[in-house]
Amino acid sequence: MEPIVYGNSLIISKMSKMIGLLLLIFAPLVTMAQTDYPIHDDFRRACRITAPLGRGVLGIGNTFLKAMPKGLRSNHELRISKIDITSTADGEAFGAWVITPKGEDAPRSAILFLHGGGFVFKGAPYHYDLAKEYARRTGSVVVMVDYRTAHNNPYGTSLNDCIDAWRWMMAEAQRLGIDTSKTAIVGDSAGGFLAIKTVLQSDIRPTKLMLIYPVVDCSMRTESMAKFSDTPVWNSELNRKMWEYYLQGAEEKSLLDIAPSEVHNFPATYIETAEFDCLRDEGNELANLLKSAGVATTYTQTKGTMHGFDMVQKSAITQHQITERCKWLGEF
Numbered sequence: 558m559e560p561i562v563y564g565n566s567l568i569i570s571k572m573s574k575m576i577g578l579l580l581l582i583f584a585p586l587v588t589m590a591q592t593d594y595p596i597h598d599d600f601r602r603a604c605r606i607t608a609p610l611g612r613g614v615l616g617i618g619n620t621f622l623k624a625m626p627k628g629l630r631s632n633h634e635l636r637i638s639k640i641d642i643t644s645t646a647d648g649e650a651f652g653a654w655v656i657t658p659k660g661e662d663a664p665r666s667a668i669l670f671l672h673g674g675g676f677v678f679k680g681a682p683y684h685y686d687l688a689k690e691y692a693r694r695t696g697s698v699v700v701m702v703d704y705r706t707a708h709n710n711p712y713g714t715s716l717n718d719c720i721d722a723w724r725w726m727m728a729e730a731q732r733l734g735i736d737t738s739k740t741a742i743v744g745d746s747a748g749g750f751l752a753i754k755t756v757l758q759s760d761i762r763p764t765k766l767m768l769i770y771p772v773v774d775c776s777m778r779t780e781s782m783a784k785f786s787d788t789p790v791w792n793s794e795l796n797r798k799m800w801e802y803y804l805q806g807a808e809e810k811s812l813l814d815i816a817p818s819e820v821h822n823f824p825a826t827y828i829e830t831a832e833f834d835c836l837r838d839e840g841n842e843l844a845n846l847l848k849s850a851g852v853a854t855t856y857t858q859t860k861g862t863m864h865g866f867d868m869v870q871k872s873a874i875t876q877h878q879i880t881e882r883c884k885w886l887g888e889f
Contacts, residue, residue, distance in 0.1 A: 594788060594833045597861035599872035604789035604863060610677060610798040615708055619679050627685040629654055635692055642725050646717040652703035653722055654685075655733065656692040663734030666697040666741070666889060669723050669763070671755070673746025673772075673865070675791075675799040676707035676715055683868045684745075687879070691743065694883035698733055700726050704751070712805040719751045720758055727761055738764065739889040741824075745769035746791075746836070746864065747799070753812055756823065764889060766826045767882060770864055771840055775800050776811040779838035786835070791864035793835040813842050817850040825853040827885050829878065831862040855885060 596604060608614050631637045636657045641650040658665070670688050672680040680703065688701040704718035723742065730737045740763040744752030749771025756766055774782070777796060786793045826847055830840040837858065844856035859866065859878060867875045 594863070595861065596789070596833055596863050597872070597874060599874060600861075600863060600866050600869050603865070603869050606868075607789050607791075607795075610675065610795055610802070612708065615677050615706075619706070622679045622681060625682050627680075627682060628689070629656075629685055634659060635689060637689075642718075642722055644714075644717060645721055645724075646714070647711075649705075651705050651718045651722075653725075654688065654699075654701045654703070656688055656699040656701065657734070658692050658696050658698075664730075664736035665734055666695060666739035666887075667726060667730070667733070667735040667737075668692075668695070668697045668699045668740070668886065669719075669726055669742045669752075669755075670699055670701040671704070671719055671742065671744040671748035671751045672701065673744070673748045673769075674706075675795065676747045676803045677799065679703065679706065681868065683870060686870060687745075687867070690879060691883060691886065694879075695887045697741075697886070698735055707805075708802045712803075712807050715803070716751055716754050716758075719755045723755050723759055723763075724761075737761075741765035741767060741886055743767040743769070743886070744771065745867075747772045747803075749773070750812070757815075757819065762822065763824050765886065766824045767886060768826065768828045768840065768843075769867070769882075770829065770831050770834055770836055771843070772796075772799075772836060773839040773843050774811045774813050775804065775809050776813070778811075778813075779842065781838035782835045784835075785833065785837075788833050788835060789863050791834060791836070796835055813839060813846065815846070817846075820847060820850045820852060823847060823850070823852045825855075827855045827882070828857075829882070830856075830858045831864050831866055832858060832860050833862065834864040836864065857881070 629637050636659055638655050640653055642653055643650055668691055672684040688699050692699040702719055702722040704715050707715050742752045742763045749768040782793045828840050828844045830837045844854050847854045869875055
């Protein structure tokens, strides 16, 4: 299957306009992030997108994200549909997008994709682009979950939605043309945390787990968390606020404190971190924990990058990492 090159001029133009719109909307609200870190020039403009997590900002930001074009229309390569899933916790409906490659023989591999956004933001356009790219390059059915956000829902709602979406995908496997022996859960940032917890709390485990600069440690005790309080896009100050929104006063054990017995039958796991990201070390420590428990683990730390670097889709660094991710996902 031929990869879709992100350097395509149309995609570059769309991404440039998206970043410009984000800057325009958030300009009065953004925190002036420290950009003296030696971050690669590809990401310099994106480094200006560092919004505070006040409730007013969340309201404006999510209204904007909902209104932005997502490019989720069926075409000659992909069949795309929006479905509703009913929560087993409260009976309310939440959405998901089902992206299926055309021309592939069923049954196919499948990916449940849990986007990032600090538990409080809806998926951004680049998340939807990534979901389509994972489907194109791996030939997998991708279910991208529009889970309910933490700041305006009871504790646990976001995670419950993700678990329900995973169960729905597996229950509907025959209708969706899915090979249940070739499944993956993919999560970036806060979606990484939701992906790990979905695996831990599910009877049916995926074949693979992919975590991109994941949120892991609610205790915030790592060296990079102490060091990177002013990094662009994401930093320890924002991370602390994120946990306040998610936990809502509840107590949770850090995922760095889980016992080896809890992860000994974990799926093969891929973890990718960014060099100048407060979450870097907790991703690294999780990789070490999984390896010590005998879990097949692939770990890579990208260089010259910050949290969310793959929003800059024209970057050669981004292109390389997406290729590596899809290569790993495609090797069942």
